[in-house]
Amino acid sequence: MNSEKLQPGAPALEKGLDLLEALAGAARGLSQKQLAERVGRSVGEIFRMLVALERRGYVARDPVTGEYTLTLQLFRIASQFPPTERLLKAALPVMEQLASRVQLSCHLTVLHGEQFMVIARIEPEWLMGWSVKVGAVFPLTQQYASAKVLAAFQLEGRRQELAQVIAEHDRISGKKAIAALDRISSEGGNFSNDDGYTRILAYSCPIIEASGRAVAALTVPLVRQDRIPEKEAGIIATELRGAAKIVSEKIGGIP
Numbered sequence: 001m002n003s004e005k006l007q008p009g010a011p012a013l014e015k016g017l018d019l020l021e022a023l024a025g026a027a028r029g030l031s032q033k034q035l036a037e038r039v040g041r042s043v044g045e046i047f048r049m050l051v052a053l054e055r056r057g058y059v060a061r062d063p064v065t066g067e068y069t070l071t072l073q074l075f076r077i078a079s080q081f082p083p084t085e086r087l088l089k090a091a092l093p094v095m096e097q098l099a100s101r102v103q104l105s106c107h108l109t110v111l112h113g114e115q116f117m118v119i120a121r122i123e124p125e126w127l128m129g130w131s132v133k134v135g136a137v138f139p140l141t142q143q144y145a146s147a148k149v150l151a152a153f154q155l156e157g158r159r160q161e162l163a164q165v166i167a168e169h170d171r172i173s174g175k176k177a178i179a180a181l182d183r184i185s186s187e188g189g190n191f192s193n194d195d196g197y198t199r200i201l202a203y204s205c206p207i208i209e210a211s212g213r214a215v216a217a218l219t220v221p222l223v224r225q226d227r228i229p230e231k232e233a234g235i236i237a238t239e240l241r242g243a244a245k246i247v248s249e250k251i252g253g254i255p
Contacts, residue, residue: 015041015049020070023059029067075119075135084110087216088120090250091207095218098243099124102236105131106220106243108207109146114165115139116150119216130223141169142180145190145204146217152184153206153214189244191237203237205244209253218244 018039023030026038032050036043050068053059057073091108099106099122108120118136140147140162151162159181167177184190189205201222206214220240222228228236 012049015039015046016053019046019049019053020058020074023068023070026069029062029065029069031065031067035068072135083215084119087207087247087251091216091218091247092120092122094243094246094250095120095122098122098218098220098239101239102220104220104222104236106218106240107132107134107146108216108218109150110216111150111162112137114162116144116147116217130221132221139169140165142166142177143170145202146219148180148184149190149204149206149217149219150214152181153208153212155211155213158213188241203233203240205240206248207244207251207253208248209251215251215253216247218247 018041019035022035022038030038032043032046035050036046039046050059050061054061054068057071059068060071061068087110088108095106095108103124105121105123107118107122109116109118111117115137117138118132118134121131121134123131138144138147140151142148147166151159151166154162160178163177163181164174166172166180167174170177183192189203191203202219203222204217204219207216207218209215218240220236222233222236
């Protein structure tokens, strides 16, 4: 007998999850018709579910276009998950001090499947600068310092998997991807932007837990209205290393 037929079903739950996943993968809002096409259902089948998701705050409907988008409700729930909550509690005060000292924004990212997500951001008291949106998800590629750090500081099996993801995205050999990660791990983070791949100049350090793997990356984009002198960049790197070490120690990790 087919074991799949013995599994209990939850059609309404499946429908709701299909809708959330479709919206999560969309670059912009989707109409009811577009959503129905993406999940392989009729507009009538998804209408009540969209109403329920909107009422519970998981999706928002544009009153002008009628298009649906995800809210940050799922992110808020994930942030309440004990490991994430513990990480944020340890990191946020340190990030505030770091941003104040270097007068640049900083953000905290974690792996999100074969991507990475921004879970916290701190802005300095600066008139102009560059920062990323909390909840934003980016691909694992050498274009981003956070991606390289998160991939480099993993246990070996996972590290190999992520190196392959980067290789496929950047269209390079797996050997070249591994070599880039080896450089990052040997330097204790990303402190070089001359690899020909990095899109945004940034320094990034791992937040290390007890197992020795990175649970997050703490990153400072080196972007503001005036050019950062080499000496000041060195100070920023030192401050970032110190901040990452403090957070790692606070979560019981290996400094």
